[in-house]
Amino acid sequence: xxxxxxxxxxxxxVTADPTTGRTPTEAxxxxxxxxxxxxxxxxxxxxxxxxxxHNPPFVPSSPTTLLGFIAAMTERIILSTSTTLITTNDPxxxxxxxxxxxxxxxxxxxxxxxxxxxxxxxxxxxxxIRQAIPLTVEHYGLLRRLWREEVVDWEGKLRGPLQSFTLxxxxxxxxxxxxxxxxxxxxxxxxxxxxxxxxxxxxxIFWPASHxxxxxxLYRKRFEHYGHGAPEAAIVGLGGQVFVRPSSxxxxxxxxxxxxxxxxxxxxxxxxxxxxxxxxxxxxxxxVIEKTLGFxxxxxxxxxxxxxxxxxxLPLKTVLEQLDLxxxxxxxxxxxxxxxxxxxxxxxxxxxxxxxxxREAGAGPGEGGGPEQGPDEAPDGGTPRGAG
Amino acid sequence: MTTTIAIITGGLREPSxxxxxxDRLEASVRTRLTAAGDMVDSSFVExxxxxxxxxxxxxxxxxxxxxEEAYGTVGGADGVIAVTxxxxxxxxxxxxxxxxxxxxxxxxxxxxxIGATGGTERHSLVLEHALRPMFSYLHAIVSPRGVYAATxxxxxxxxxxxxxxxxxxxxxxxxxxxxxxxxRIRRDSLTEEVAxxxxxxxxxP
Numbered sequence: 002x003x004x005x006x007x008x009x010x011x012x013x014x015v016t017a018d019p020t021t022g023r024t025p026t027e028a029x030x031x032x033x034x035x036x037x038x039x040x041x042x043x044x045x046x047x048x049x050x051x052x053x054x055h056n057p058p059f060v061p062s063s064p065t066t067l068l069g070f071i072a073a074m075t076e077r078i079i080l081s082t083s084t085t086l087i088t089t090n091d092p093x094x095x096x097x098x099x100x101x102x103x104x105x106x107x108x109x110x111x112x113x114x115x116x117x118x119x120x121x122x123x124x125x126x127x128x129x130i131r132q133a134i135p136l137t138v139e140h141y142g143l144l145r146r147l148w149r150e151e152v153v154d155w156e157g158k159l160r161g162p163l164q165s166f167t168l169x170x171x172x173x174x175x176x177x178x179x180x181x182x183x184x185x186x187x188x189x190x191x192x193x194x195x196x197x198x199x200x201x202x203x204x205x206i207f208w209p210a211s212h213x214x215x216x217x218x219l220y221r222k223r224f225e226h227y228g229h230g231a232p233e234a235a236i237v238g239l240g241g242q243v244f245v246r247p248s249s250x251x252x253x254x255x256x257x258x259x260x261x262x263x264x265x266x267x268x269x270x271x272x273x274x275x276x277x278x279x280x281x282x283x284x285x286x287x288x289v290i291e292k293t294l295g296f297x298x299x300x301x302x303x304x305x306x307x308x309x310x311x312x313x314x315l316p317l318k319t320v321l322e323q324l325d326l327x328x329x330x331x332x333x334x335x336x337x338x339x340x341x342x343x344x345x346x347x348x349x350x351x352x353x354x355x356x357x358x359x360r361e362a363g364a365g366p367g368e369g370g371g372p373e374q375g376p377d378e379a380p381d382g383g384t385p386r387g388a389g
Numbered sequence: 390m391t392t393t394i395a396i397i398t399g400g401l402r403e404p405s406x407x408x409x410x411x412d413r414l415e416a417s418v419r420t421r422l423t424a425a426g427d428m429v430d431s432s433f434v435e436x437x438x439x440x441x442x443x444x445x446x447x448x449x450x451x452x453x454x455x456x457e458e459a460y461g462t463v464g465g466a467d468g469v470i471a472v473t474x475x476x477x478x479x480x481x482x483x484x485x486x487x488x489x490x491x492x493x494x495x496x497x498x499x500x501x502x503i504g505a506t507g508g509t510e511r512h513s514l515v516l517e518h519a520l521r522p523m524f525s526y527l528h529a530i531v532s533p534r535g536v537y538a539a540t541x542x543x544x545x546x547x548x549x550x551x552x553x554x555x556x557x558x559x560x561x562x563x564x565x566x567x568x569x570x571x572x573r574i575r576r577d578s579l580t581e582e583v584a585x586x587x588x589x590x591x592x593x594p
Contacts (some may be wrong), residue, residue, distance in 0.1 A: 192586040269448030
């Protein structure tokens, strides 16, 4: 075992297939998403993560509903998000939703928190995007306490106070879901993850490697600064984006219309330019393997690799073919190759079970890091620096 | 002391009167700074070859290599000379687009000398109603005297001499401004953002 998790993350966009002009209904897109998650488990992937959006053309506005449904139909795969909006969601509701999900899924869940960068969404939830960073800090500080303390008295600036609040249900086995902080661009998020000793997930997709290197290095350095362990003990996840066919010519031919019309980057750089600048790989399984193995050259030995495979109007059949190739030909090789030369100081990807084991072994409350890690904070949820 | 000047020029044709004006501004500024005892190291950023890269950056959100190099040239300079052709009563779209994708704060506290070219003198206020407000918005320190050159200015000997005088006067102002500002301290926004976040996390916003 390489100690790494491999999986997929979906944005949940409803986009017309540019080759047929056909747009799936919302119902189809949601059913397809479930089929994709089930397939991910079937082919041996470790993680399925869904985005959260509150405006068309996206469908996943209620991630734990979706993940709860998938949890009932799966046995092994870890259910996560990409990302859960810590700004516009109430932290109490996040704590409740993920607590229930944890119990339903038998601990097969973690959460990736993000800010959300769509200004108009904020007021729909009574918030203001200009407060995004302070909201993130305050809401997350509260969320941590809700998951860790039996009775919470809390007062902040941006949310009403809580008195004698007890989260129900309590987290499974008393262990909160592992938290990743997802970031596309901002160093603040790397700092937040480092401060608490949580995982840092670099979206990676929309930026050249140099940017991801800077962010991951910053996170690792600050992780050490805050006393959570050596830089290599930090928990890093990376996004990626692949389109794979048995032959690279077929991959390029089949993917080009989707790339050229993709809502996010279409009509800009060519497929070839985008491929050379970003993690996007369009090619054979071997090409995906080579490019993905290269990520650790600038991210170090890391814990989680998620691929985006189902956006820009790709039909379900094509997405499932992607998953077949990932499961059969790509991920098994990646597991083996990433294990070669992996630093002994690089922790395995944290899971509910590993955190439980770590706690039983007396290695602290078990959150905020891998099993290699010592106690990282006081039980009151304060940090090593004493802020709370 | 070496003063680094980046000259951003948005001319589209070859040869370009915009580049011609940029060359003359650069030469005049160089003369002034050299006379004051500075070494001058200037680099030109021509926008035309970056046209596609600029639009790509706008659409994809990140710069390709030649554009990133241009960001470095501009951000690392002690002063900027920016010259655009006047199109439809404003700067050219390409010129504006470059500043639209240029990372935030690149021009903060940057001494900038503005210049523009056009078919007739009637567009000369483009300096004041288009360039100056944009650079002010970007927190640059815009030199009080800009230079506008119309086709006629490049024509006869008399008008050419008048243009030469305007260039020299503007360059003199600008050279004093650059010297007054001194070597530019580049802001490290990454470190600043992280430090602000640390304060926030520790309850000390």
